[in-house]
Amino acid sequence: EAQVTQNPRYLITVTGKKLTVTCSQNMNHEYMSWYRQDPGLGLRQIYYSMNVEVTDKGDVPEGYKVSRKEKRNFPLILESPSPNQTSLYFCASSLAGTAREPQHFGDGTRLSIL
Amino acid sequence: TQLLEQSPQFLSIQEGENLTVYCNSSSVFSSLQWYRQEPGEGPVLLVTVVTGGEVKKLKRLTFQFGDARKDSSLHITAAQPGDTGLYLCAGYYGGSQGNLIFGKGTKLSVKP
Numbered sequence: 001e002a003q004v005t006q007n008p009r010y011l012i013t014v015t016g017k018k019l020t021v022t023c024s025q026n027m028n029h030e031y032m033s034w035y036r037q038d039p040g041l042g043l044r045q046i047y048y049s050m051n052v053e054v055t056d057k058g059d060v061p062e063g064y065k066v067s068r069k070e071k072r073n074f075p076l077i078l079e080s081p082s083p084n085q086t087s088l089y090f091c092a093s094s095l096a097g098t099a100r101e102p103q104h105f106g107d108g109t110r111l112s113i114l
Numbered sequence: 115t116q117l118l119e120q121s122p123q124f125l126s127i128q129e130g131e132n133l134t135v136y137c138n139s140s141s142v143f144s145s146l147q148w149y150r151q152e153p154g155e156g157p158v159l160l161v162t163v164v165t166g167g168e169v170k171k172l173k174r175l176t177f178q179f180g181d182a183r184k185d186s187s188l189h190i191t192a193a194q195p196g197d198t199g200l201y202l203c204a205g206y207y208g209g210s211q212g213n214l215i216f217g218k219g220t221k222l223s224v225k226p
Contacts, residue, residue, distance in 0.1 A: 006158075033212075033214065035216075036226035040218070041183050041218065042119050042202070042217060042219055043157070043202065043216040044211060045214055047217070050212055056212055056213070058213060064200070067221070090157075091158070097212040097214075098206070099144060100162055100164060102147070102162070103149075103157070103204075104157035104201075105152070105156025105157050105158070106156055107154070107155055107156055108154070108156055
């Protein structure tokens with residue numbers, strides 16, 4: 001089954017403790033992206049990757065890192081998490097990051113930073 | 115500044131009513147996408163509109179792209195409880211690849 005898998009689905013942690021949210025897709029998509037969704041602010045793009053070893057900042061990249069060493073994986077790294085990074089995070093992929101391609105989303109990771 | 119403004123933010127209607135959701139921008143988009151998101155899940159694509167003036171239909175849902183490609187609308191005829199969800203419009207600003215921008219969404223509740 002074609003899917004985007006995020007792990008973990010839920011995480012409660014403390015300020016400053018490094019964490020990684022993994023994202024994997026099995027559709028051989030070139031494009032992958034991370035978003036955060038907050039009440040009243042909607043979905044905002046954090047980082048995206050057009051292909052392996054190519055990453056670019058989205059609208060809210062501060063405090064996050066990503067890497068794209070393999071086509072299928074696009075982990076989101078919070079080196080020193082802070083409470084303002086408490087949010088619902090989504091990973092998405094598409095064949096190519098162009099306007100006509102649908103984004104396929106994972107089911108989300110709910111992150112709480114205390 | 116929100117590049118894509120959606121209205122209304124919330125909509126609560128009875129089953130059988132019609133409704134329209136709007137997605138507006140002062141900028142031109144090469145295309146716009148509409149997604150629907152249910153609680154606990156990621157958004158799922160409904161449609162992509164590409165040509166100015168284009169109208170696309172998906173059963174009881176009708177999507178329209180403005181002639182100037184700055185706005186789009188979603189019309190639902192005879193809404194059903196199964197239509198309940200968050201409706202999001204999204205587009206690549208300035209025709210660029212990669213940087214996808216979403217509106218804040220319209221939360222629709224259809225009561226039986």
